[in-house]
Amino acid sequence: MSVDPAPAHPRGHAHAHTDEEVAERIATTLELLRGAGGRITTARRAVVTTLHAGDDHHVTAEDVAAAVQAEHPDVHLSTVYRTLEALEELDVVARVDLGPGPAVFHLVDHAHHHLVCTRCGRVEEAAADVVGPLAEVLDARYGFAAAPHRLTITGLCRDCR
Template sequence: MTTATIPAAEQELSGALRERGLRVTPQRLFIYRALLRLDRHVSAEEVLAAVGESLPNVSLPTVYATLELFEEMGLVRRLGVTQGAVLYDPRPDQHDHRVCDRCGAIEDFEADLDLAAALRRAGRGGFHAGRAEVVVHGLCPRCAALAA
């Protein structure tokens, strides 16, 4: 996200928080701003590091709680696509991910698959499917070149 659009996104966040009857706190604004500026898949620890200078008293539990709130609000997506830490995606729209099994790099891409059909099929037999996403594992170009 460009820095020019961050103030508009913060205004949307403020409005969405107020609609839910929640306070617009400096912690929430700084954490959201950090997500937008980092503009990649990040861990809660990375978000904490990004806001640490501006908010030295913010704690990791506060970051986790705020990220969970943002997920509930549809502002971020929680990703469990790697063996490591849970990551948060500042792009909440429907898209898919490529994961490098060697270096852990995660990239967005559009798989152009009918996920609604996958949800319908998963719903057979009484399963209550909530969402579907595509995660493709393999080697990124750099790691593939090193392996050759």
């Protein structure tokens, strides 16, 4: 079976959204936080805005902190981590392991998996349906429900093979 790869990016590829869509996603995420009992502080609003408005939706906590601190220098990295953890609990972001280095977070606005080249570090997104049959086997044979957006498959990319 041949799968056309998504455009490669060092940590994934960006997804274009209109300004109106971004504003709606920010508002929805803030409402989720509020509904879970979280206060909507300037720092939390800045983290959520950074995640939704950025060009790269595969970011480290340090990436988010740097972007937030450019506008709000008093926001600490620990606050960014706590906000990312709260967003992860609400299934807004997923923490994924893409190999050596810090954990990467991405918005779960679309289910996909990550193909990570162990030689060059290239990361490609694979559509959720690509691993659908594997998820069915895991469920049937082991009673295991694979996370729909957290599967990382390591191997060699097309160029390194």
